[in-house]
Amino acid sequence: MDREKRMEIRTDLALEEKESIQAEGMEVGGVSLREWKEGQGAFRITEVVVQNESGARAMGKPVGRYLTLEAEGLRWADESYLQDFALELAKQLRRMSQKFALTPEGNIMVVGLGNEAVTPDALGARVVSHLKISRHLRKEERLELFGQARSISALVPGVMAQTGMETAEILRGVVKESHPSLVLVVDALAARSVRRLGNTIQLSDTGISPGSGVGNHRSEISEKTLGVPVLALGVPTVVGAAAIAQDTFHALLQVLAREERLQAYAEYMEKLQAEEQYALIRELLEPEFGSLYVTEPDIDETVRKLGLLLARGIHQAFYASL
């Protein structure tokens, strides 16, 4: 089925996109899903692989691997949980980067995407602010400080409203001058479900597509545009207000379906063509909710914690024993 005709609420999580297609009872050709537990069951890992163009059309996401690390305990995590989480994140980061055949000398450029001045969009910049940078150190200094010789550089390019430039344009220039072996972009994401805010980490080897992220990047950031492999690491910090309207709509149908006298109506609604449903939701949402986000009252704290935690995972992945 054509993706544009489905009732689509934007999500940056491949896992949610897959679930949403399945919930509508559609077959998704060219997309595989595998899931397992790690950390004595504390973390659920889900790997969605978009295998070909047909899968990419259905998912609205480029061909590649999307790995999701769900850590529901993060909000109330103690130090031991955080340590386990950082180790697991490091393991998956290393796994994802294996395909790029990084040598121990291979250097990594970490890019904090998003707008530092907008809290839910500041995750990328926060992560970079906690990173230990080594590219400018001599090899001996690196060995002494970080126990190995990997070189890490970093950049917070800002968003187009701040720079007047496409982020891809800035990165392309810097990559050409500094020659990293791998670019790791870190970004705040938009999810479909409020329960994923702050606790679902997505890793992908496809880079960043136009329209994704909290700030809605306009240009693609990928191996195609930068000339070097791009790994993307993100966590949802917002849900579009549209998602809540849609949830209300569906919940309403379920409630109606329970009341005998309204059942016929509920069934009718469910049978509405996807196009009609989509138009209906659009009508409900416009004009006020279009650009609004739902975020949690403690978003400042969430972004602060995740900034530290993702930096810790990156350190474990690329500085510890290679």
Place this chain on the structure above:
Amino acid sequence: MDREKRMEIRTDLALEEKESIQAEGMEVGGVSLREWKEGQGAFRITEVVVQNESGARAMGKPVGRYLTLEAEGLRWADESYLQDFALELAKQLRRMSQKFALTPEGNIMVVGLGNEAVTPDALGARVVSHLKISRHLRKEERLELFGQARSISALVPGVMAQTGMETAEILRGVVKESHPSLVLVVDALAARSVRRLGNTIQLSDTGISPGSGVGNHRSEISEKTLGVPVLALGVPTVVGAAAIAQDTFHALLQVLAREERLQAYAEYMEKLQAEEQYALIRELLEPEFGSLYVTEPDIDETVRKLGLLLARGIHQAFYASL
């Protein structure tokens, strides 16, 4: 009608509460409403007066005067608009404080409520950070610096999660030691409608009730608890996610009503008892949306601007020619 049985979505704006009651076709005894324009039509002022206990029960707000200043142009305001706005705010602040018969020597304590570390709740603290404070200056210094001799002090008490104390407890202690003639509390509010975010200013002479504000104050801050008159100044920075669910519900009914074959259902739904509607919405909302806020992506910028602007209005009101 009993307020608990209405389909209630929390709003701190008396104006919205009044509109919501009227929209349900109910009579509101003991509440008067007056509205007019100021600033060559740029600002709509609405004054809701809760006249007696019956009005207070219907409105869920204490007896007193609630003045709303709507400035839809604020988002795109130029300097001249901002100046007009600050003057208008100053005029209304002075009007509201007249009843307290402040003498020129009367001193004012401005209190920035809310949690500075949570952007949408930081408005009070931001306003105070821009205030010119004069209480510690000698009378001659005040005259020289501010063109008059009014004494202004200020406090940012923090929220209970930060202090372990009720805000009212802290304020009562400080008021007893420093003897202000009037306390002006500034706070971020929750609205019912997203279109009021950042552009509707409410002034009231009733203080702050438990359950109001973004951070949901638990204790009353009023002349009763502090022993001196309390003026409250606030601007909505969030809308509860519940409000969006309710909006979706109502919009849905309107859409249904337009389709001939569904009209019967729509009419039926509309006739549902308020209690049933309320139960339905509650069911839709729980458990996930309960504590969530909708806020705008540019909330950091909105709070920054309003912080400066409200401080400017307060300066105009209490420092300029008495």
Place this chain on the structure above:
Amino acid sequence: MDREKRMEIRTDLALEEKESIQAEGMEVGGVSLREWKEGQGAFRITEVVVQNESGARAMGKPVGRYLTLEAEGLRWADESYLQDFALELAKQLRRMSQKFALTPEGNIMVVGLGNEAVTPDALGARVVSHLKISRHLRKEERLELFGQARSISALVPGVMAQTGMETAEILRGVVKESHPSLVLVVDALAARSVRRLGNTIQLSDTGISPGSGVGNHRSEISEKTLGVPVLALGVPTVVGAAAIAQDTFHALLQVLAREERLQAYAEYMEKLQAEEQYALIRELLEPEFGSLYVTEPDIDETVRKLGLLLARGIHQAFYASL
């Protein structure tokens, strides 16, 4: 000798005051000094006790106990060093508070002094921002969350330029309403020597005197003014520019003394009456350096780290097994 006639450069550290008096070869009656090592030699502890009014006059500090914890390794500390440091700080905090006979139910109010908006003066506010607050929780909640039932509250009162009130005035009011058993004030200090910046922690049981702290408090904060015992915890973050001028002066004399042909002058200079030396330095310093501070380029990072670390020590002292 009369303190006003000595060449005095302000320091908040009793240890430096003692050293400075001794360096001038003076006897200090009424002041005892004891020093020892802790943490396998990692931390030097020095305890200066001002025993009577004669000692207080010589030292320019009230009668009481001043404990200094020197941790030269803090700048480059790893997690294990930080943990040891926090434990040591906790031990000394408990030792100092023993004399106040805190019962397990005794509640503590932590006060972050200083101006949050001025980085070197923000230490108090930062510490409070990291504190776990328990006073508003029920006893069972506290036991569950913190492993004991001590109640901790906190306040960041701001400085007089922000509030228009003496800090002591605000605290007196809040103490009267909330009845803590002990007040622990945390503050950024001014040291005499740049090598103490950020690594010397002072604990005292005398409260805060007028003229101390980075922001130069004007009023005393002590058991006398608040009515409850006051413990003070501080770390130097600035050195007055005057101190550098004085250091230059003394270093110059030493250099002169080495050159044979200039020795006579150097000797003469050294023999100058203290009054003349003092006048000379004053003349050198005025008018430009008077109010200037020397601080380190990485003061933002230093204050950030110390904020976390002191909060950790306070947690260890008052939440862990009573």
Place this chain on the structure above:
Amino acid sequence: MDREKRMEIRTDLALEEKESIQAEGMEVGGVSLREWKEGQGAFRITEVVVQNESGARAMGKPVGRYLTLEAEGLRWADESYLQDFALELAKQLRRMSQKFALTPEGNIMVVGLGNEAVTPDALGARVVSHLKISRHLRKEERLELFGQARSISALVPGVMAQTGMETAEILRGVVKESHPSLVLVVDALAARSVRRLGNTIQLSDTGISPGSGVGNHRSEISEKTLGVPVLALGVPTVVGAAAIAQDTFHALLQVLAREERLQAYAEYMEKLQAEEQYALIRELLEPEFGSLYVTEPDIDETVRKLGLLLARGIHQAFYASL
């Protein structure tokens, strides 16, 4: 005279360098100085032109034009003064950029140098945060929003400790991709005299040399390294602690010279060879003061204000009637 042999205290201000050479009674060949008043005498403008390599050697600064705008009233400025200042800055910015023959379509990239996380070094980033960016807008949008069609882009590259890359390396890459006609770098400077902190603005057409700025840039940022003209705008926010030691030294000599019995000694000191004086000061300063800065207690406020003010001047220079 060879610059290395003079008693050199680092300053980024060409004006101070020139004054310091003259104070030592030396001839400075190849350097011209012109000064005049603007703004009804409110602003002193000084233009130092380093005309050839001999001048460059004496000054320790590259050949080019250095314009200084002194605005002693900035600290206590009212709105009208600030407006005058912004207009004057804009006038000088346009004057300096004339030599680059910018066409109305010529686009400008503003670069905020320095470390945002270190307050005295954050000036560049603050200025950029207040800039109105237009490069990403269509020509019609620009005309509508800014009254002309100039395109402005901006970047905050961070410092090497944050990025692992030379700033020049990052800029070269971005310039190659985005093709600005002119790069305007904004930076916090180190001055020699505390009285210049926050009120002396320097504009130069030579770019940034290694070793300049608060953070001591290691690489040159100039037309030679970037391939496009570079204009530099800076304001001193720190003074090296060494400068205070030197000031003490000189003041001491003056005091000595006044006392008859010490005059011979003072004269002798003054006659010391520059080399000996230099060695003496070095000895006084090492090891502790070497890397320390003197800054003002209200540096946070100074940087905040200057950030707004320089952005205003840049807007006036490049957006208003071309």
